[in-house]
Amino acid sequence: xxxxxxxxxxxxxxxxxxxVIAVNNVSFDxxxxxxxxxxxxNGAGKSTTFNxxxxxxxxxxxxxSVLGRKVDKAPPQEIVKLGISRTFQHVKLVPDMTVFxxxxxxxxLRGHSGPVSSMLRLDRADEAKLLAEAARQxxxxxxxxxMHQLAGSLSLGQQRIVEIARALCVDPMLLLLDEPAxxxxxxxxxxxxxxxxxxxxxxxxxxxxxxxxxxxxxxADRIVVLDFGTKIAExxxxxxxxxxxxxxxxxxx
Ligand code: ADP
Ligand code: MG
Numbered sequence: 136x137x138x139x140x141x142x143x144x145x146x147x148x149x150x151x152x153x154x155v156i157a158v159n160n161v162s163f164d165x166x167x168x169x170x171x172x173x174x175x176x177n178g179a180g181k182s183t184t185f186n187x188x189x190x191x192x193x194x195x196x197x198x199x200s201v202l203g204r205k206v207d208k209a210p211p212q213e214i215v216k217l218g219i220s221r222t223f224q225h226v227k228l229v230p231d232m233t234v235f236x237x238x239x240x241x242x243x244l245r246g247h248s249g250p251v252s253s254m255l256r257l258d259r260a261d262e263a264k265l266l267a268e269a270a271r272q273x274x275x276x277x278x279x280x281x282m283h284q285l286a287g288s289l290s291l292g293q294q295r296i297v298e299i300a301r302a303l304c305v306d307p308m309l310l311l312l313d314e315p316a317x318x319x320x321x322x323x324x325x326x327x328x329x330x331x332x333x334x335x336x337x338x339x340x341x342x343x344x345x346x347x348x349x350x351x352x353x354x355a356d357r358i359v360v361l362d363f364g365t366k367i368a369e370x371x372x373x374x375x376x377x378x379x380x381x382x383x384x385x386x387x388x
Contacts, residue, residue: 230287
């Protein structure tokens with residue numbers, strides 16, 4: 136793979152919590168315009184890997200680079216500014232605020248790093264830009280009709296998509312999604328997958344942690360498999376599906 140295409144490079148990342156090695160010399164990359172899935176049984180180190188990438192945790196050793204620049208010590212706001220935006224494992228919307236208001240919080244993070252209350256100190260031109268950006272992203276994900284509904288009144292599938300709209304407001308090149316399909320109905324998963332493909336085809340990359348194998352196998356361009364903190368396989372869905380090591384890790388035989 137050409138160096139110029141590498142957005143994110145994780146190199147021999149290791150994270151130790153006391154006696155537990157949560158992530159053990161894991162290396163992989165994410166290139167431009169691809170969907171990569173990070174899978175593995177519970178406790179494999181997926182969330183820890185996400186937290187290393189997003190600056191929530193710093194690695195015990197190894198390195199994380201964004202566009203060739205080491206970001207090991209960068210705080211989360213810095214990582215966001217470099218073009219990496221995320222959603223969380225559990226929905227983090229404010230249920231009694233509208234879709235628009237929830238997304239506007241994300242729009243505010245673009246180019247700013249202060250608390251949400253500093254939104255009140257924006258001048259009118261900035262505020263107008265921010266609100267326009269929020270509306271644009273809601274339209275982009277297909278939720279224009281729900282823009283002024285309370286977030287809590289939407290289906291879980293729609294709420295996940297609102298979270299994605301919020302993450303898109305910072306104009307990311309790479310979107311990190313933590314279990315985006317969890318708890319969704321079949322139709323909602325299909326809608327989510329279609330949106331993620333559309334974003335990829337528009338030039339964005341996606342790195343997702345996901346337990347739903349059907350969803351991952353249909354969507355991912357490439358899959359990285361972790362088990363007990365170690366990368367045990369990497370490849371296309373077709374090769375991962377039939378990899379004996381992967382089958383063993385999942386079935387525990
Ligand atoms: P996954 O997301 O794949 O289920 P995690 O990254 O959450 O796995 O956890 C990997 C391992 O690291 C597990 O054994 C977990 O108990 C341990 N671990 C994760 N976070 C911490 C922490 N903050 N302190 C101690 N151990 C942790
Ligand atoms: Mg996890």
